[in-house]
Amino acid sequence: xxxxxxxxxxxxxxxxxxxxxxxxxxxxxxQGDLPIDRIQDATLIMDSLLGAIATDRVSALLMPLERGIxxxxxxxxxxxxxxxLSATELPEVGSVVHGLSDRVWIDxxxxxxxxxxxxxxxxxxxxxQNTRQ
Amino acid sequence: xxxxSSVELALPARPESLTIVRQALSGLAEAGxxxxxxxxxAKIALSEACSNVVVHAYPEGTDGMxxxxxxxxxxxxxxxxxxHGVGIVPRINNRGAGLGLGLPLIAALTNEVRxxxxxxxxxxxTMIFTVPSNGDxx
Numbered sequence: 478x479x480x481x482x483x484x485x486x487x488x489x490x491x492x493x494x495x496x497x498x499x500x501x502x503x504x505x506x507x508q509g510d511l512p513i514d515r516i517q518d519a520t521l522i523m524d525s526l527l528g529a530i531a532t533d534r535v536s537a538l539l540m541p542l543e544r545g546i547x548x549x550x551x552x553x554x555x556x557x558x559x560x561x562l563s564a565t566e567l568p569e570v571g572s573v574v575h576g577l578s579d580r581v582w583i584d585x586x587x588x589x590x591x592x593x594x595x596x597x598x599x600x601x602x603x604x605x606q607n608t609r610q
Numbered sequence: 611x612x613x614x615s616s617v618e619l620a621l622p623a624r625p626e627s628l629t630i631v632r633q634a635l636s637g638l639a640e641a642g643x644x645x646x647x648x649x650x651x652a653k654i655a656l657s658e659a660c661s662n663v664v665v666h667a668y669p670e671g672t673d674g675m676x677x678x679x680x681x682x683x684x685x686x687x688x689x690x691x692x693x694h695g696v697g698i699v700p701r702i703n704n705r706g707a708g709l710g711l712g713l714p715l716i717a718a719l720t721n722e723v724r725x726x727x728x729x730x731x732x733x734x735x736t737m738i739f740t741v742p743s744n745g746d747x748x
Contacts, residue, residue: 481622481673482622482624483621483622484619484620484621484627484630485619485620485621486617486618486619486620486634487616487617487618488615488616488617488618489615489616489617492641493615493617493637493638493641495641496637496638496640496641497617497633497634497637497638497641498637499637500633500634500636500637501630501633501634501637503633504629504630504633505630508626
């Protein structure tokens with residue numbers, strides 16, 4: 478991953494965020510050379526996260542990787558990342574985000590506030606080594 | 611959509627970013643149920659402004675940023691395209707890229723266009739559109 482290819486987006490929550498971020502995730506994931514099923518997974522993850530965000534504005538960083546995409550929601554207040562993740566849990570199904578992604582983590586190193594980060598790779602492969610170059 | 615809504619993007623000034631910016635505008639159109647003709651016009655104008663940044667704003671071989679802010683309030687869409695480089699240069703005398711239409715094309719597709727260059731080197735193009743109502747075939 479190169480930060481030079483990062484897309485930063487801030488937008489109004491609700492229908493606009495749903496429509497815009499779904500398209501942006503698809504476009505950035507395509508830059509990351511993901512197959513169509515994994516692009517769809519990344520889109521579902523974004524939908525799930527958006528459904529759990531409780532603020533009027535949404536901020537996100539989208540980064541194409543060599544074989545994947547990293548989605549970072551934030552900056553968020555302390556604890557909000559975990560709350561969002563919990564809110565994406567479905568009865569008897571569990572977490573869509575955990576189930577479809579390669580890695581999920583709370584990043585506190587990007588700045589003064591935390592980011593909820595999700596990595597989606599080509600075939601469920603571990604791309605963690607590519608995410609901090 | 612009711613009230614004021616906005617989408618702000620900061621992304622690399624590279625050709626592939628044009629796809630991202632156009633997708634963002636399409637998302638706004640989907641949420642606002644804009645008609646296809648208006649969306650096409652707005653996409654052309656936006657693409658032209660962003661292309662100018664990609665092609666002209668930064669010296670070749672250097673990385674630069676492109677900022678796009680789209681704001682919708684009632685029936686008005688305001689799109690601001692900003693670079694942080696040497697400025698957006700109209701293509702009138704440049705045969706190197708694109709259709710060579712540049713800002714005149716943007717002016718033809720918008721209700722109003724403003725170009726502002728700041729002392730720190732960044733240039734802003736602000737495009738103002740009237741969004742037709744759903745039943746307006748314009």
